[in-house]
Amino acid sequence: MSASLASTFHAQGVRAPHVASTSARTHVLRVALAGCGTVGGALAERLLAGPLPGERRVEVVKVLVRDIEKxxxxxxxxxxxTDSLAAFLSAHVDVVIETIGGIEPAxxxxxxxxxxxxRVITANKALIAAEGAALAQLAARFGGQLDFEGAVGGCMPVVRALRSGAAGVGVTTIRGVLNGTSNFVLDRVSSGATTGDAIREAQVNxxxxxxxxxxxxGIDAADKIAILAWLTFGVAPHMLPVARRGLxxxxxxxxxxxxxxxxxxxxxxxxxxxxxxxARVExxxxxxxxxxxxxxxxxNALTVESGSAGTMLFAGRGAGGDPTAGALYGDLGATSTPLPAPRAVQVASRDERVLHWLLWARVDLAAARALVPTVPNAVATAVxxxxxxLAFTATPEQATAIRADVAARGVEVALARDLR
Ligand SMILES: NC(=O)c1ccc[n+]([C@@H]2O[C@H](COP(=O)([O-])OP(=O)(O)OC[C@H]3O[C@@H](n4cnc5c(N)ncnc54)[C@H](OP(=O)(O)O)[C@@H]3O)[C@@H](O)[C@H]2O)c1
Known part of the structure; x- marks a missing residue:
């Protein structure tokens, strides 16, 4: 993809670096902002409020939106x-910040x-998961920079931490709650809200x-874990299959x-x-x-388990305009470090770990005990x-088969990992 991306832009003659050289001398950072919605709007407000740390003044030179009347x-x-991509790209700026989302036109x-x-800063996890490796190659080849702290974990600085510090400590596992919307909905439902009301409240916020x-x-969380796996283990994000079950x-x-x-x-x-x-989302x-x-x-929260550094924990607001804008703002003030060149990493064809599971089934205890022979080593408890x-251990493939088997008997059923 990188070759085609690069050749497309060469063919169009898009190559002269329009970096605003005078702005560095005058200490003004000229920014073009693509998207001015929840995240872009919060960032614009912050950029117009005052200089970056270090007293560097920011000038928002162009803002690309879909509807200029809004x-x-x-x-x-x-x-x-402007709503013109050409006008946006021809502006003389130091930094382009992308908060449109999705694959195209981002x-x-x-x-x-x-x-x-x-220099490009983006909060777009879908784009980085699909095209991050190719875009990093473009950055390396043409002298650009790519930063995306806002794409994972809202305001918790996990991208920067893994990008600069993962290789040295021998990370073996990254595990997190990475989707603020799902977590918010589950939180509200556990307090008695209906799923519909919880989703509406998440939208209002x-x-x-x-x-x-x-x-x-789970698509959003799958994108995020693929991005973090790239920074941690070196696998290109689009090359890592993420097994996924919804909410x-x-x-x-x-x-x-x-x-x-x-x-x-x-x-x-x-x-x-x-x-x-x-990699899994479930x-x-x-x-x-x-x-x-x-x-x-x-x-959101993330644990990073490593041989030499033990378990590191990150936690913070994972969704919403202001926390995400804070991460983009942080990128603007920070020094960019090179992204890891994707390397050949062995990806398992199946997950053979034996894990702990919980199977919820709408049956009484006698019927649940009757299911036990189907579910090896299961302990049944009435809830x-x-x-x-039923608590049991199995590989993911076995656990999914057990769930399907119980469901096939006409029993209402749900399966979850057991990390108690
Ligand atoms: N919201 C969050 O909590 C959150 C958290 C982390 C990361 N993110 C990421 O941040 C990015 C932005 O999310 P958001 O919630 O701010 O989205 P949003 O509120 O929908 O804003 C999108 C912005 O992009 C503009 N836009 C959309 N399509 C366009 C097009 N074809 N050409 C030009 N402009 C276009 C829209 O213009 P109009 O205003 O004219 O419609 C709007 O200003 C996404 O990548 C998202 O995944 C969001």
Whole structure:
């Protein structure tokens, strides 16, 4: 993809670095901002409020949006807001910040800016997961820089930490609650809200998009764990298959996790196993004392397990305009470090780890005990009047087969990892 990205822009003659050389001398950082919605609007407000740390003044030179008539939370000078990609890309700036989201036109815009040798900052996890390796190659080839702290974990600085510090400490596992929308919804449902009301509240707060399916289906968390695995293990994000199950089973556990001594979450992890690297996004019940239990409501949390540094913990607000804008703002003030060149990493064809699981089934204890022979080593516990939970160990493939087998008997069922 990188070759085609690069040749496309060469063919179009997009190459002269339009970096505003005078601005460095006058200490003004000239910024072009693509997107002025939840994140871009919050960032614009912050940029217009005052200089960066170090007293460097920022000038927002161009703002690209879809609808130039729409009211914005900040007032830009006349001529700054445009809906023309060509006008946006021809502005003489030091930094391009992308907060549009999705693949196109974000990909075209980011690639063109990197080919022009510019610094690019983005919060776009979908783009980085799909094209990060190719875009990093463009940055390296044309003298641009690519930063994306806002793409993972909102305001917790995990990208910078893993980008600069992972190689030295022998990281073996990264495990996190990485989708603020799903976590917020699970939190509210566990407190008695309906799923619909919880999603609407997340939307009102700017955590969830109009269509929250990328969050609830685990696609967003899968993108994020693939990005973190790139920074940690060196695998190109698009080369790492992420096994994924959506939020439905986690919602079934949300109201009963308390009596089980835990909380339901959408877990994302990547683990170096003897068979190669694995990655998963799936429902889990975590113990209330677990490091990841710090992530309540829209918060995110990440543990990084390493041989020499032990377990490191990051936690912070993982969604919303202001926390994400804070991460972009942090990138603007920080020095960019080179991205790891993707290397050949062995990826496991199947996840052969034997893991702990919980199977919730709407049956009484006698019926649950009758299921036990089907579920090896299972311990059944009644959780309320008409449902039971079976705790057991199995590989992910076996656990999924057990879930399917119980469901095939007409029993309402849900499966979650057990991290209590
Ligand atoms: N919201 C969060 O909590 C959060 C957290 C972390 C990361 N992110 C990431 O941040 C990025 C932005 O998210 P957001 O929530 O700020 O999205 P948003 O509120 O929908 O804003 C998107 C902005 O991009 C503009 N835009 C959309 N399509 C365009 C097009 N074809 N050409 C030009 N402009 C276009 C929109 O213009 P109009 O205003 O004219 O419609 C809007 O200003 C995404 O990559 C998202 O994944 C968001």
């Amino acid at each position: 009211a914005r939370r900040v007032a830009f000078r006349p001529g700054v807001v 990909r075209t815009l980011v690639a063109a800016a990197l080919v022009q040798g510019r 700017g955590f969830a998009e109009a269509d929250p399916s990328r969050d609830l289906d 439905a089973d986690a919602l079934a556990f949300a109201t009963i996790a308390g009596p089980l001594g835990g909380r339901a979450v959408q877990l994302a992890e990547s683990d170096e196993t003897p068979h190669g690297l694995v 429902p889990a019940v975590i113990g209330l004392g677990h490091d990841l239990a710090r992530a309540t409501a829209e918060w 309320d009047g008409d449902a039971c939970v």
